[in-house]
Amino acid sequence: MSEAEIQHEYAILERSKKNPKAFGELYEKYFDRIFNYVFRQTDDEDLTADLCSQAFLSVLKNLERYEFRGVPFSAWLYKIASNEVNKHYRKQKGSKVFSIEELRIRELIEQANAGWDEEIIQRLMNYLKDLPTEMLEVLELRFFEDKDFKEIAFILDITESGAKMRTYRALDRLRKNFNLRIKYDGKE
Amino acid sequence: MGRNEIRLRRQKMSSGRIARHRNYGELMERHERGIKLRRMAVAAIYFLIIICLLIFYLVLRQREQQHKGVKQDSALVEKNKNGLQYQANPGSNF
Numbered sequence: 001m002s003e004a005e006i007q008h009e010y011a012i013l014e015r016s017k018k019n020p021k022a023f024g025e026l027y028e029k030y031f032d033r034i035f036n037y038v039f040r041q042t043d044d045e046d047l048t049a050d051l052c053s054q055a056f057l058s059v060l061k062n063l064e065r066y067e068f069r070g071v072p073f074s075a076w077l078y079k080i081a082s083n084e085v086n087k088h089y090r091k092q093k094g095s096k097v098f099s100i101e102e103l104r105i106r107e108l109i110e111q112a113n114a115g116w117d118e119e120i121i122q123r124l125m126n127y128l129k130d131l132p133t134e135m136l137e138v139l140e141l142r143f144f145e146d147k148d149f150k151e152i153a154f155i156l157d158i159t160e161s162g163a164k165m166r167t168y169r170a171l172d173r174l175r176k177n178f179n180l181r182i183k184y185d186g187k188e
Numbered sequence: 189m190g191r192n193e194i195r196l197r198r199q200k201m202s203s204g205r206i207a208r209h210r211n212y213g214e215l216m217e218r219h220e221r222g223i224k225l226r227r228m229a230v231a232a233i234y235f236l237i238i239i240c241l242l243i244f245y246l247v248l249r250q251r252e253q254q255h256k257g258v259k260q261d262s263a264l265v266e267k268n269k270n271g272l273q274y275q276a277n278p279g280s281n282f
């Protein structure tokens with residue numbers, strides 16, 4: 001995201017503090033991305049719609065308190081959405097669902113110069129199933145949302161080195177298990 | 189042992205389907221309703237605080253008046269007592 005874009009969004013946010021209707025532009029811009037992010041963690045369309053709506057309401061409610069902290073506004077939005085999802089799972093007390101798109105998995109495997117077939121995908125699913133939630137969250141933000149480590153750290157409320165460490169560990173296991181030449185940015 | 193449930197989706201959610209849930213007007217309505225409710229709650233809390241202070245003040249005043257009344261009564265009793273003593277024994281200097 002360019003500096004000009006960040007400045008533009010910041011100006012919209014400043015306007016929104018006085019007039020919440022101005023926030024509509026950012027809502028339209030980010031709704032789909034936030035919806036997909038939440039849907040990947042619930043696999044339930046209606047629940048996702050509820051959590052998204054709750055996340056955006058929370059953003060509007062806390063707009064006064066927003067201040068620029070070196071990451072784009074979208075990172076704050078992801079952080080609030082992530083908190084809503086976690087709140088939901090805390091209430092439910094069930095195991096977290098990760099619903100990932102087959103298309104993206106294929107893309108990632110192809111980028112790592114490996115042929116994919118149903119068996120590899122199945123093995124990968126089993127591998128992901130055994131990963132700790134914290135690692136899955138980092139992988140999701142890194143490879144499905146294309147977030148950099150600084151943003152991931154902000155969203156998950158961890159340090160940047162912590163975010164890198166979790167990704168490296170998950171990918172190291174992936175390399176050993178699948179013989180993939182995958183890099184930290186998802187490319188070979 | 190699986191820590192999380194991993195599901196594989198064949199297709200990505202279409203933007204048309206997501207658009208069905210995108211409604212800024214409704215979100216604004218909910219937001220304004222929330223603001224109104226919050227303002228009402230704050231007003232109710234202030235109202236309750238004022239009522240409590242008023243009750244406290246009234247109770248305090250009533251007690252003060254009761255205390256004053258008791259003091260006045262005992263002073264009157266004392267005065268009457270002294271008056272009676274004087275009548276019985278006018279020469280004594282008390």
